[in-house]
Amino acid sequence: MTSLRVLLVDDSGLSRKVQAKVLREVGVEEIVEAKNGLDALRQLQELKFEFGLLVTDWNMPGMDGLTLIEEVRKSADGKNLPIMVISSEGEDDKISQAFAKGANSYVTKPFKKEVLARKISAVRWISDLHGKKKGQKEGDPPPLMEGELERLGFAELVGFLNFSKKTGELVVTLETGEAGVSLLAGEVTDAWIGRFASEEAFHAIARLKAGRFRFHENRPARPKRIAQSTVSLLMESMRLLDEEEQRSGAAGNA
Secondary structure (H helix, E strand, O other): OOOOEEEOOOHHHHHHHHHHHHHOOOOOOOOEOOHHHHHHHHHHHHOOOOEEEEEEEEOOOOOHHHHHHHHHHHOOOOOOOOOEEEEEEOOOOHHHHHHHHHHOEEOOOOOOOHHHHHHHHHHHHHHHHHHHHHHHOOOOOOEEEEHHHHHOOOHHHHHHHOOOOOEEEEEEEEEOOOEEEEEEEEEEEEEEEHHHHHHHHHHHHOOOOEEEEEEOOOOOOOOOOOOOOHHHHHHHHHHHHHHHHHHHHHHHHO
């Protein structure tokens, strides 16, 4: 796996210090800091967008995180840069806005180190995949998208496929059989696992902690049985997972 250089953007020096410590603990080798969106854009341009991940706060003077994401996505060099928002803004509409502007992942403060580690692993996988794409020659098959949910996480994976506007089937191999999600231009059209189908199946797959996945690119999408947008599905899954973790934590402390 390639080394990871992260651009960390937050107007609070203390917050940057705390986040940088956690980033190093989860395996990030190089961290460049910026105090707001304007400072971040300057450093991106000076370093020719040679970053594996942009981590940004939401509320900052000069240029906030949402505007920064917009500006980065306008650039050809920043179109595929993985972006994670770490913010105390945890409302559903805020998270939805961030994804709509082009964020790949969202972490609310305070966060657990394990959650951040999983999301960092996901964006490293995305960064490596883009690196393989850059080395492709015309006529080469697309890079194989497969791995373990334990390392990547279902929500992060679907978020990446949504952002990349992929069409195909994401199949998860389990001890008891297979589960899957069908996508058309990044939007989930169907999901299935066992006797469950559509939205119920999507949320069941999102709770899986293990299983090997493989994305079959350009496999024709299944008939549409899911009415919700992919962003809405992801947000609902994140909410359910948070509630599950809270119940688990409460039970462990009892």
